Each structure stands twice: as structure tokens, then as C-alpha cells.
Amino acid sequence: MEALTRIAHASIRVAAELTPAEAKANAAAQMAGLAYGLAAIGPGIGIGMIFGKAIEAMARQPESAGMVRTTMFLGVAFTEALALIGFVAFILLKFA
């Protein structure tokens, strides 16, 4: 607990010593990382839902597994594109 308090005090001291430009850059980096993390959550939920429903469909009708897997794979790839767009936006805002 004491160590955590020490770390918090050190962080506050470091933040107080930053110039406005450095503080702005610091906040921008944190927000960019947070935005990328948030952008990855949605596709993660979406992929989970797609797979859950696909497995349910394959368990109910094993004879249609090929068709279900085909559409499932495309759906997952499209959902993954959202995460890639989030990543690309992060990279371009942060480094370009």
C-alpha cells in the first residue's frame, strides 16, 4: 500500500513537472491507446457472438456445417476489419 502511494505521488510530481506541450503529448498518447483498446472491444464481442451462433447452428444441423463455416469465416473477417481500422487510425494519428 505504501509502495502504491509512493508511485502515485511520484506520478503526480512527474505530471506537475511536465511542460504544457509534453502534458498534451502525454495525454494524446494515452487517449490514442485507449481509443485503440475500445476499438478492439466491439469486434471481440462481435466475433464471440458470430462463433457462438455458428456453433449452435452446426450443433443443430451438422449437415449444414460447411455452409455455416463459410459464412462464419467471412463474418469474422469482416468484423476483424473494424479492429484493423481502429488500429490503423491509432497508428496514423500517433505516428504519421
Next chain:
Amino acid sequence: MKTDDPQYVSILSMNDQGPAPEAAIVRDIIKHGSIVAPILIGLSAVFWGVNGAWSSAYGVVLVLGNFAVAAWMVSYTARISYALMMGATLFGYIFRLAVIAAAVFFVRNATWVELVPLCMTIVITHVGLLFWEMRYISLSLAFPGLKPKHVASPTVQDSTSN
């Protein structure tokens, strides 16, 4: 209890030993990617020079590799268990995203990398190839008669394959 039911089958033991459609989809995507790649690389070379062309080529390789790994994971684990397939794909999503992020992070300061064409290529190739493939898949599902047939002999050309 459900397990007393003779017809009860656990999802842990269910698997699919049939042909893997993901492999066929990815083969098709890679075939289309090899058609699109020179155009994207050429456009990047026009706007960003040689570095843009290298970056674009790197982006295409990343996207096609991502598709190939995703397909391999699904088809390999589906032969073992559907539950494993779901687990592998969900963790695989994080893993593949991390690999792409690392692949871009490690080269972002390299002299041959232009970030804008690299990032644009990743998004455009990924989404564009999927839309291209979706056109074929939706046609095959809606009209099974149009589905391309396997050619019996390499010398015999199937007119329905186009």
C-alpha cells in the same frame, strides 16, 4: 440429467471431419490478392515513390498472411472440437491483432516505410478482398448450380468455373 440421454452429444466432442471451406476461401482470396497487389503497389509507387511501393507490398503480405493464419486455425481446430475452434479463434483474434500491431510497430521507423500507404493498404486490401470473395460466396449459396466445379483433369477446362 442431460448426459443420461443417449442422444446427448457434448459440444466438446463435436467436430467436423469434412473438407475445410476456410482453406478454399483463403486460396481464392490469395488468388485475388495476387491480382490486386500490383495495382496497389503501383499506385503507392506513383504517390509515395519506392518506399510507398515497399510499404504497400508489406501491407499486402500482412493481410494475406493474416487470412491464411486465421483459416489454418479454424480448419485445424474444427477437426478436433468445435469448443476448441471457438477458443482458438477468440484468442487467435487477439494474437493476430497483436502480431499485426507488432509488425507495424517494429518497422514504423525503418527507412523504407511510409505509414500512410502501409495503413491504407492494410485496410483497403482486407475489406476489398473480403467484398470480392463475398460476391462469389453469396452467388454460390444463392445459386448452388453456379458453384465452380473441380476440374477432373488439368487439361480439361471447365467453362462454369468463371
